Amino acid sequence: MNEDGSDTPRPSGEVPEFRRIRSEPLPPQRESPPRRRTPDGREPAWLPSAAxxxxxxxxxxxxxxxxxxxxxxxxxxxxxxxxxxxxxxxxxxxxxxxxxxxxxxxxxxxxxxxxxxxxxxxxxxxxxxxxxxxxxxxxxxxxxxxxxxxxxxxxxxxxxxxxxxxxxxxxxxxxxxxxxxxxxxxxxxxxxxxxxxxxxxxxxxxxxxxxxxxxxxxxxxxxxxxxxxxxxxxxxxxxxxxxxxxxxxxxxxxxxxxxxxxxxxxxxxxxxxxxxxxxxxxxxxxxxxxxxxxxxxxxxxxxxxxxxxxxxxxxxxxxxxxxxxxxxxxxxxxxxxxxxxxxxxxxxxxxxxxxxxxxxxxxxxxxxxxxxxxxxxxAEADFPAPEEVTVEVYNGTGIPGLGARLRSELLESGFRVPATAGNWTRQDLAETLVRYSPDRQDAAHLLLESIPNSRPEEDATLGGRVQVVAGAGHTGVAVPASAASPAHQQPVDVGxxxxxxxxxxxxxxxx
CATH class of the missing domain: 3.40.630.190 (LCP protein)
Known part of the structure; x- marks a missing residue:
């Protein structure tokens, strides 16, 4: 879509003309309508055309x-x-x-x-x-x-x-x-x-x-x-x-x-x-x-x-x-x-x-x-920047390459994912899991907002780590505009x- 809405399809038929009837009585206490003309009858150069x-x-x-x-x-x-x-x-x-x-x-x-x-x-x-x-x-x-x-x-x-x-x-x-x-x-x-x-x-x-x-x-x-x-x-x-x-x-x-x-x-x-x-x-x-x-x-x-x-x-x-x-x-x-x-x-x-x-x-x-x-x-949510969140990624389904796809989407959105995606202990997850330790609720909140249809799972044994386990319903990653860095902003948030x-x-x- 361009600046002027040019993606709107033009009609194939002829656009009808709309007849507009206008009368022009004079304004109060004026003998004639004002004219913005130079002495020789031309409009001043500074005045744009009527069109x-x-x-x-x-x-x-x-x-x-x-x-x-x-x-x-x-x-x-x-x-x-x-x-x-x-x-x-x-x-x-x-x-x-x-x-x-x-x-x-x-x-x-x-x-x-x-x-x-x-x-x-x-x-x-x-x-x-x-x-x-x-x-x-x-x-x-x-x-x-x-x-x-x-x-x-x-x-x-x-x-x-x-x-x-x-x-x-x-x-x-x-x-x-x-x-x-x-x-x-x-x-x-x-x-x-x-x-x-x-x-x-x-x-x-x-x-x-x-x-x-x-x-x-x-x-x-x-x-x-x-x-x-x-x-x-x-x-x-x-x-x-x-x-x-x-x-x-x-x-x-x-x-x-x-x-x-x-x-x-x-x-x-x-x-x-x-x-x-x-x-x-x-x-x-x-x-x-x-x-x-x-x-x-x-x-x-x-x-x-x-x-x-x-x-x-x-x-x-x-x-x-x-x-x-x-x-x-x-x-x-x-x-x-x-x-x-x-x-x-x-x-x-x-x-x-x-x-x-x-x-x-x-x-x-x-x-x-x-x-x-x-x-x-x-109000803008108080999220950390994606660059401040390090994530471990796993595939919780039998869909080949889903974990790798999720890792790639997270990287493109600015998250840090240093290791390749691994396989989770289960292969039947329908929803994507966001697993986190109690001290990483802010990171989990950002991930939950960024991954549609995901659900949280708190695990005190993670020791500051955050994990994302892809489920069969995974559709993509979209970081909220209030958290995305300029290089990774996603045009999906409606503010x-x-x-x-x-x-x-x-x-x-x-x-």
Whole structure:
């Protein structure tokens, strides 16, 4: 899988064109739309083309949530009619059969599907390189978020859906979820998400984030936090660990890079962090109290938003009235609990699979308008490094070469195995044994976490030694990312994301 998701198969048929109807009333107290032109009529050299600005699909939800929250303020209340007219609209739900859709949720609750396209058509090669967005053709949903507004309108829940999730796309079979857009447009994206989650989608919002860089810069930049350094040549991002004030270009790269241990899962975390930072800046009194700054912010943001036809002026007015008291503490972020991030598909791609039980629990809570279940924040286990663990290996089965294979896997993972594998006293073991003396529990813990379906056996006579006896069910060795050395990290750990963990927008803001 490459940086831009190019492993997603291209549809063989022609991708349908989606008709979007847009009206363009003028903003309040302005005689004409602003024009960013030089005296001779040309766009300034520093301004990317309109096509390039339309392709900055990084933070899909920021504009939408900012729009709702700003509508709830007294400053924004007078411009809802103009705001509604600026939005592009598309009949997303046409053709969806009522009998094939999930049941509607409790009265008053609303679910928004927010996506963005990674379409790069019309962007010059040098512009693609400058923005670090790659050169993959076609259209896919670069990021997918399910946004739930509870019936009391006092809380918003944002669920990030990994774009590489392996799901069933109606009419097309198993695919990565981000292929639904290219295969059938917004309607098929809605149908796919509803089928995978069991949650009925009430409204659709698509954001290509025209002028995202300008929005961040207009707000004076945002603050982001990094637990570890990121150096990504392709995204043009070079940040050390710590807190950074970033401009629009850096914020775009920060939201898109995959150069971290858990790829798309970390990417969702970063996008939610940037969203929280944008919300904080957008809610800043200096933005709300300055009409010119507020209008520029909305103009830049709204030109890149497409919504379903039912999200009209009346609906926006109603939402604005209902969300007047929403603040950063009332916006909760989470993402779908995952089981594997290294699932090899039948077509030879690497995809993400969801955790059956915990994902179902999450989406059932969303569909039922109930508080989502949440576990404790994931913590890194205190493991020794594999290089600090010396192991004796034995074959406890009649399978020729199984002990040698296990020894090779342990060596490749960084463990010290000085002797060749021997034969155990029994040859009928079904499960792999991890045998250890009482003073080597830390080493045994690491081995048990690294060898699936293994079981512990404490033996006080071992005198500081650790033994691994291969059983017939042995499948391999995968060291947890928190313990693996850089040379032996295994891309199988999901970083504690197999259960639901939540953070508010206030928690995500760097202080």
């Amino acid at each position: 390039a600005r339309r392709r900055r699909a990084a933070l899909l939800l920021s504009g939408f949530l900012s729009m709702l929250v700003l509508l709830a303020s007294g400053t924004a209340w007078s411009v809802t009619g103009w705001l509604s007219g600026q939005l592009q609209r598309y009949d997303v739900f046409a053709g969806l059969l009522e009998g094939d859709r999930p049941a509607a949720g409790p009265h008053g609750a609303l679910n928004f599907l927010v996506i963005g396209s990674d379409d790069r058509s019309g962007v010059a090669p040098e512009q693609r390189s400058e923005l670090g967005v790659g050169h993959v053709e076609g259209r896919r949903s670069d990021t997918i978020m399910l946004v739930h507004l509870d019936h009391d309108r006092d809380h918003i829940t944002v669920v990030g859906i990994p774009r590489d999730s392996w799901v069933h796309i109606p009419g097309h079979g198993p695919h990565k979820i981000n292929a639904a857009y290219s295969l059938g447009g917004p309607g098929l994206v809605v149908q796919t998400v509803e089928s995978a989650t069991g949650v009925r989608v009430d409204h659709y919002v698509e954001v290509d984030f025209t002028g995202f860089v300008e929005v961040v810069d207009a707000l004076g930049g945002i603050t982001v936090c990094l637990p570890e350094a990121i150096h990504d040549d392709k995204a043009h991002l070079f940040l050390e660990a710590g807190t950074h004030r970033v401009d629009g270009v850096q914020a775009l790269a920060f939201a898109r890079t995959r150069k971290s241990a858990h790829g798309d899962l970390d990417r969702i975390d970063r996008q939610q962090q940037v969203l929280a930072a944008l919300l904080e800046r957008a809610l800043d009194s200096r933005t709300l109290s300055d009409p010119a700054r507020f209008t520029r912010f909305l103009e830049t943001m709204l030109g890149s938003v497409t919504v379903d036809e039912s999200l009209d002026t009346a609906a926006l007015n109603q939402l604005g009235a209902q969300l007047r008291s929403i603040g950063l503490d009332d916006v909760t972020f989470t993402q779908v609990p995952v089981d594997r991030i290294d699932f090899w598909t039948p077509t030879g791609e690497v995809a993400v699979t969801w955790h059956d039980q915990h994902a179902v629990e999450l989406f059932e809570a969303i569909a039922g308008d109930r508080p989502i279940p949440s576990g404790a924040p994931p 504690g994301r197999d259960t639901v963990h939540t953070r508010t927008a206030a928690d995500n803001v760097c202080r």
